[in-house]
Amino acid sequence: MRSDFWRNNVVLLTALFILAPVGLILWQSFLTDAFFSARARTTAETYGFVLGDPGFRDALLNTVILSAGMVLIAVPLGSLLAFLMVRTDMPGRKWIEPAIFLPLFMSPMVLAFGYIVSIGPSGFWSVWWQQLFGGAPFWNVYSMPMLVLVVALTHVPHVYIYVSTALRTVPSDLEEAARVAGGSPLTVAMRVTLPLVWPSIAVSAVLVAFLGFELFGLPYVLGDQDGRLVLATYLYKFNTLLGRPAYQLMAVVVIFIMLVTLPLVMLQRRMLRSAQRYSTIGGKAARAHPIPLGPWKWVALAGVLIWLYAVVLLPLSGVALRSFVTTWGPLVAIRDVLTLDNYHKLADLPLIRRSIVNTLILAFAGGFASLCVYAVIGLASHRSKAKSTKALDFLVLLPRAMPGIVAGLVVFWIFLFVPVLKPWVASLVAMWVAYTLVWLPFGLRLVSNSFGQVGRELEEAAHVAGAGQARVARDVILPLARHGLLAAWLLAFLLYAREYSTGIFLMGQGNEVMGTMLVSLWNGGNIDVASSLAVVNTLVIAGGIALALRFGVRLDA
Amino acid sequence: MPELIVENIHLKYGAVEVLKGASFAVEKGRIAALLGPSGSGKTTLLRTVAGLERAYRGKVSVSGKQVFDGESGLDLPAEKRGLGFVFQSYALWPNRTVFDNVAYGLRLRKAPEAEVKRKVGTVCEVLGLGHLQERFPAQLSGGQQQRVAIARSLAYDPAVLLLDEPLSNLDAKLRDEARAFLKELITREERAAVIVTHDQIEALAIADTIVLLNGGVIAQEGSPEDLYNRPRTLFTADFIGNNVRLAGKVVAANDGFATLDCDGIRVTGRMGQPKTAGEAGTAICRMDRLALAQPGEPDTVEMHRATSMFLGEKWEHVYRLGDHSLRVLTEGAVANDTSPIRIPRESVWVF
Numbered sequence: 090m091r092s093d094f095w096r097n098n099v100v101l102l103t104a105l106f107i108l109a110p111v112g113l114i115l116w117q118s119f120l121t122d123a124f125f126s127a128r129a130r131t132t133a134e135t136y137g138f139v140l141g142d143p144g145f146r147d148a149l150l151n152t153v154i155l156s157a158g159m160v161l162i163a164v165p166l167g168s169l170l171a172f173l174m175v176r177t178d179m180p181g182r183k184w185i186e187p188a189i190f191l192p193l194f195m196s197p198m199v200l201a202f203g204y205i206v207s208i209g210p211s212g213f214w215s216v217w218w219q220q221l222f223g224g225a226p227f228w229n230v231y232s233m234p235m236l237v238l239v240v241a242l243t244h245v246p247h248v249y250i251y252v253s254t255a256l257r258t259v260p261s262d263l264e265e266a267a268r269v270a271g272g273s274p275l276t277v278a279m280r281v282t283l284p285l286v287w288p289s290i291a292v293s294a295v296l297v298a299f300l301g302f303e304l305f306g307l308p309y310v311l312g313d314q315d316g317r318l319v320l321a322t323y324l325y326k327f328n329t330l331l332g333r334p335a336y337q338l339m340a341v342v343v344i345f346i347m348l349v350t351l352p353l354v355m356l357q358r359r360m361l362r363s364a365q366r367y368s369t370i371g372g373k374a375a376r377a378h379p380i381p382l383g384p385w386k387w388v389a390l391a392g393v394l395i396w397l398y399a400v401v402l403l404p405l406s407g408v409a410l411r412s413f414v415t416t417w418g419p420l421v422a423i424r425d426v427l428t429l430d431n432y433h434k435l436a437d438l439p440l441i442r443r444s445i446v447n448t449l450i451l452a453f454a455g456g457f458a459s460l461c462v463y464a465v466i467g468l469a470s471h472r473s474k475a476k477s478t479k480a481l482d483f484l485v486l487l488p489r490a491m492p493g494i495v496a497g498l499v500v501f502w503i504f505l506f507v508p509v510l511k512p513w514v515a516s517l518v519a520m521w522v523a524y525t526l527v528w529l530p531f532g533l534r535l536v537s538n539s540f541g542q543v544g545r546e547l548e549e550a551a552h553v554a555g556a557g558q559a560r561v562a563r564d565v566i567l568p569l570a571r572h573g574l575l576a577a578w579l580l581a582f583l584l585y586a587r588e589y590s591t592g593i594f595l596m597g598q599g600n601e602v603m604g605t606m607l608v609s610l611w612n613g614g615n616i617d618v619a620s621s622l623a624v625v626n627t628l629v630i631a632g633g634i635a636l637a638l639r640f641g642v643r644l645d646a
Numbered sequence: 647m648p649e650l651i652v653e654n655i656h657l658k659y660g661a662v663e664v665l666k667g668a669s670f671a672v673e674k675g676r677i678a679a680l681l682g683p684s685g686s687g688k689t690t691l692l693r694t695v696a697g698l699e700r701a702y703r704g705k706v707s708v709s710g711k712q713v714f715d716g717e718s719g720l721d722l723p724a725e726k727r728g729l730g731f732v733f734q735s736y737a738l739w740p741n742r743t744v745f746d747n748v749a750y751g752l753r754l755r756k757a758p759e760a761e762v763k764r765k766v767g768t769v770c771e772v773l774g775l776g777h778l779q780e781r782f783p784a785q786l787s788g789g790q791q792q793r794v795a796i797a798r799s800l801a802y803d804p805a806v807l808l809l810d811e812p813l814s815n816l817d818a819k820l821r822d823e824a825r826a827f828l829k830e831l832i833t834r835e836e837r838a839a840v841i842v843t844h845d846q847i848e849a850l851a852i853a854d855t856i857v858l859l860n861g862g863v864i865a866q867e868g869s870p871e872d873l874y875n876r877p878r879t880l881f882t883a884d885f886i887g888n889n890v891r892l893a894g895k896v897v898a899a900n901d902g903f904a905t906l907d908c909d910g911i912r913v914t915g916r917m918g919q920p921k922t923a924g925e926a927g928t929a930i931c932r933m934d935r936l937a938l939a940q941p942g943e944p945d946t947v948e949m950h951r952a953t954s955m956f957l958g959e960k961w962e963h964v965y966r967l968g969d970h971s972l973r974v975l976t977e978g979a980v981a982n983d984t985s986p987i988r989i990p991r992e993s994v995w996v997f
């Protein structure tokens with residue numbers, strides 16, 4: 090309410106941070122050449138070129154198919170999983186719960202490698218299948234249906250988070266009343282529970298559709314062999330396709346991507362608001378009495394375990410195994426090819442070693458620095474009724490609608506564009522700026538939520554006692570929100586350690602990170618080192634997850 | 647000059663006008679009670695004085711210094727007004743010990759640590775918290791938390807103390823003790839205090855002045871005796887005290903008294919506003935002044951006893967006539983089934 094001055098300044102800076110990249114993209118999309126080139130003129134032909142390119146139409150079609158497939162598969166499965174976990178007596182729910190969130194934190198690059206080395210043409214399972222049954226396996230990891238299946242299964246947790254949260258607020262006496270009236274568990278689930286969580290299911294469907302448009306790693310690895318592109322990989326192709334980066338065309342593709350994702354993000358925000366209103370009417374979460382499934386509970390458990398195997402264990406075990414062998418193929422016996430060489434190489438290659446160190450620095454210190462940025466923005470909008478902070482609420486939808494690879498690209502451009510930043514273009518700083526931009530909406534939501542938990546009167550008590558805004562923040566808000574901030578830091582660590590697409594365009598000499606390194610190793614066909622690096626990446630993330638669980642951080646934030 | 651002067655405060659939440667011109671003043675060493683039904687804007691008014699809400703019109707001055715003036719746009723933030731505030735929730739910082747809670751205001755004012763120790767020690771001693779200084783708020787009882795909240799607001803010597811329903815979270819017995827204690831403390835420490843309460847007994851007991859708030863405007867302001875004995879509006883008469891409300895028609899009005907006929911019960915009372923015969927009117931009768939009477943006494947109504955209850959110290963009887971029922975207290979049991987009930991005209995107000 091008071092001293093709106095610094096609040097406005099913070100909001101202004103944030104707006105600049107968000108709008109500058111978007112403006113640059115827009116401008117670039119109407120130029121004939123790169124924006125820093127002297128030959129650049131304004132034109133609208135770039136749009137015509139991209140729209141006329143059959144490759145673009147293919148990529149768009151593929152993206153739509155992927156996105157639709159994800160919705161059709163992940164939404165029912167995720168909802169079912171949530172129902173089983175929250176509402177039924179399926180055994181083992183306690184220890185399955187944290188495992189469900191694992192796919193959220195696993196690098197898609199690692200997953201993609203995992204599928205290639207497990208069930209790819211000469212993967213472990215394919216070879217074993219051949220040895221057992223003779224003949225090629227019935228699946229083809231590079232096929233479109235397989236890609237749809239993989240991306241859908243790995244996005245089940247996103248649906249689970251929304252639906253399970255909603256389910257927990259549905260009083261179980263509603264179900265019990267229906268059961269007493271003679272409904273079987275299935276009827277009750279369909280007739281009573283489902284309608285109550287519809288809004289949340291719809292929200293998660295929009296989210297998954299939107300994530301489908303952001304996909305990069307999985308389609309890049311699993312679809313590229315046949316030249317099957319999605320929008321994000323199509324964008325990436327333009328970097329090299331015409332001999333040199335075609336920035337104007339890339340900008341146009343980015344515009345097209347955001348024309349789809351931005352409405353989806355806005356739609357999701359609106360739906361989320363009404364869904365929340367819906368769920369609060371349901372009242373307090375009552376003590377839940379699980380619905381007995383009878384013998385079916387074992388079937389349910391088996392289903393969940395198969396899913397977990399498919400999205401976690403299968404790819405991870407594949408990568409792990411691959412990292413310990415020199416080669417693999419139909420006539421190879423494991424004990425002949427066992428080796429630790431792949432790990433020695435990690436240490437021997439300076440590039441790789443640096444990528445590991447850089448990732449740790451970026452995830453740990455960079456995560457903290459980003460948290461500080463989010464905290465300042467969060468404090469500026471905390472309990473503020475000013476119009477500027479309302480606008481901020483809307484502005485953060487823009488980076489939300491920006492896939493990581495796009496954010497990396499525009500931060501790259503900004504660093505090229507602003508003379509003082511130019512020397513830093515291939516540094517960890519640029520990397521950090523891009524990461525901070527990509528995770529701004531998420532991080533801001535986390536810190537704002539934890540600030541919101543601080544009782545209003547606790548702040549006011551300090552004000553009345555004579556503390557100005559900065560003191561209240563230092564003495565009351567930050568100390569009381571520290572657990573939420575710690576959680577946000579740990580989550581930032583996990584996400585930064587896993588991040589791979591944001592750094593693609595920013596990677597240069599010296600600022601390599603594990604995620605982008607994996608992409609280049611894949612490009613270079615260096616599966617040996619890629620596998621061991623993937624294992625290390627996974628171990629770092631696993632360490633972060635263990636730490637987070639140890640501190641009681643909720644992974645589904 | 648009063649320590650705190652509040653003039654003509656107007657405040658809106660969105661389009662809803664919550665305060666519509668509230669004014670009052672408090673002298674040093676005096677306690678004003680902001681009394682009113684729930685939702686009448688007491689908390690909002692107190693918060694406006696403290697600078698936690700922003701009025702769009704009005705003036706507030708503390709110790710002779712203007713802190714808010716809607717006209718000139720002067721609006722000192724809460725931290726610059728130098729007031730003490732006790733929140734209804736107490737709002738103790740859970741991550742600080744009692745000592746650190748109480749010391750906070752002093753430390754903000756950069757008092758030397760020795761001075762902080764001495765000051766906090768004294769305040770805690772006065773409030774009976776001496777042995778609890780190292781505890782955390784969660785380790786205290788409700789009454790102790792309340793005293794920490796008061797200690798925290800007193801420690802840095804604010805001239806004006808604002809308390810929002812400070813006693814409402816205490817249980818009944820503790821509340822009576824705390825009330826007496828608070829009154830003594832404020833008088834002795836020579837602060838000007840404003841206590842918000844919705845409990846008229848509390849207001850009557852603790853306050854030197856009562857400011858009765860109704861729907862964002864001040865219904866009446868005065869000493870407790872004033873409000874109790876000389877209500878100027880129907881709202882005041884009805885809100886203060888434990889009353890029976892009778893609606894009827896004025897049959898006679900003279901000498902400042904009016905007689906109402908309320909479906910068979912005739913009551914006479916002081917006119918709170920001019921009335922003429924034939925008008926509709928409402929009579930407010932103080933319940934505790936109703937008594938059994940002898941036949942033929944003035945101001946009596948013959949009523950039928952419906953039931954009697956023994957309350958320990960007294961008997962309570964319910965008397966009926968038509969749709970009306972009155973509760974009457976007596977020292978002893980009553981044998982008669984009907985009896986004249988005296989409704990003394992000095993304890994009845996007609997509006």
Ligand SMILES: Nc1ncnc2c1ncn2[C@@H]1O[C@H](COP(=O)(O)OP(=O)(O)O)[C@@H](O)[C@H]1O
Binds near residue numbers: 683687690
């Ligand atoms: N933050 C707010 N926004 C909108 N209306 C409010 C807000 N706080 C209080 N009100 C309204 O203002 C009126 C006065 O509230 P309050 O001052 O809390 O009353 P009291 O303390 O006398 O019970 C009530 O009608 C309440 O609904």
Ligand SMILES: [Mg+2]
Binds near residue numbers: 690
């Ligand atoms: Mg109140």
